[in-house]
Amino acid sequence: MEYRKVHLIYFSPTHTSAKTAYAIAEGMQPEILSESDITYGVPGSTVEIRGDELTVVAVPVYGGRVSETAMERLRVFSGLQAPVVPVVVYGNRDYEDALKELSDKLVAQGFVLVSAGAFIGEHSYSRKDMPIAAGRPDDTDHLKAAHFGHEVLAKLSGLSSLSELEPLEIKGNFPYKVKGQSTPQAPVTSEELCTQCEYCIDVCPVAAISIVDDRMFSDPATCIKCCACVKECPEGARTFDTPFTAMLHKNFSARREPELFI
Ligand SMILES: Cc1cc2nc3c(=O)[nH]c(=O)nc-3n(C[C@H](O)[C@H](O)[C@H](O)COP(=O)(O)O)c2cc1C
Ligand code: SF4
Numbered sequence: 001m002e003y004r005k006v007h008l009i010y011f012s013p014t015h016t017s018a019k020t021a022y023a024i025a026e027g028m029q030p031e032i033l034s035e036s037d038i039t040y041g042v043p044g045s046t047v048e049i050r051g052d053e054l055t056v057v058a059v060p061v062y063g064g065r066v067s068e069t070a071m072e073r074l075r076v077f078s079g080l081q082a083p084v085v086p087v088v089v090y091g092n093r094d095y096e097d098a099l100k101e102l103s104d105k106l107v108a109q110g111f112v113l114v115s116a117g118a119f120i121g122e123h124s125y126s127r128k129d130m131p132i133a134a135g136r137p138d139d140t141d142h143l144k145a146a147h148f149g150h151e152v153l154a155k156l157s158g159l160s161s162l163s164e165l166e167p168l169e170i171k172g173n174f175p176y177k178v179k180g181q182s183t184p185q186a187p188v189t190s191e192e193l194c195t196q197c198e199y200c201i202d203v204c205p206v207a208a209i210s211i212v213d214d215r216m217f218s219d220p221a222t223c224i225k226c227c228a229c230v231k232e233c234p235e236g237a238r239t240f241d242t243p244f245t246a247m248l249h250k251n252f253s254a255r256r257e258p259e260l261f262i
């Protein structure tokens, strides 16, 4: 089976999932490449994906599971027995049940599972003084992702029908890991540094930031702690202070490599 159309679907507040998806697509060398960036929202009605399109879905791991916002937004996609490659991107700690959770969801929504992968991206909580997988995906990750894309196409080209696919054994457990209760918290803004350019409002995927009493206000009840505003503020005025940063830097600095299920 030959696929000339590739469709990327990604939720990616700090861009590592998006970069990984594009690197995989590079290895597929499609004639037509389309994208559905669900970082800032989704269409109001169902999007049907036809069987002549190969779809790559890339999302971040939050707490060993798929980001809840991504899971919720993915509901609009209906795969009409279309082949899919689920991809999770995690910050060098672990992806636990996230890849299985994503794969199960896509199959339940009508997609056919071809291959899957877990890749590494700079941790949302990484800071200059306490780096965690800083700069990833890097050149090596990029090459591995592109090679993975190539291998997926090679696998499909050996088939005459998707029904010939063998069941894919993906790492992860069901029932999925139960996440701990999340403490409401959001980044804070330094009033000395902030110029009120409002860029953080634009990059927030859940509209948690607004101006209240002439100051930038981040609603802790809405914030998903993705750290997009922290990484993208041009003045470095946003900080997210969490004890997890030091713990992750200390315990999860040893480089992990992508795990591929082809
Ligand atoms: C709330 C939250 C929870 C996270 N949980 C994990 C985790 O369980 N394991 C891990 O390795 N990385 C974890 N990360 C890091 C992200 O998975 C990682 O930085 C990813 O590359 C972000 O993807 P994006 O750049 O597409 O937004 C977490 C990040 C956030 C914001
Ligand atoms: S992006 Fe930074 S400088 Fe601009 S309004 Fe937000 S906190 Fe202030």
Ligand code: SF4
Pocket: 013, 186, 187, 203, 204, 205, 206, 207, 208, 209, 218, 222, 223, 224, 225, 226, 227, 228, 229, 230
């Ligand atoms: S306010 Fe929260 S949800 Fe919005 S960009 Fe910042 S960390 Fe992400």
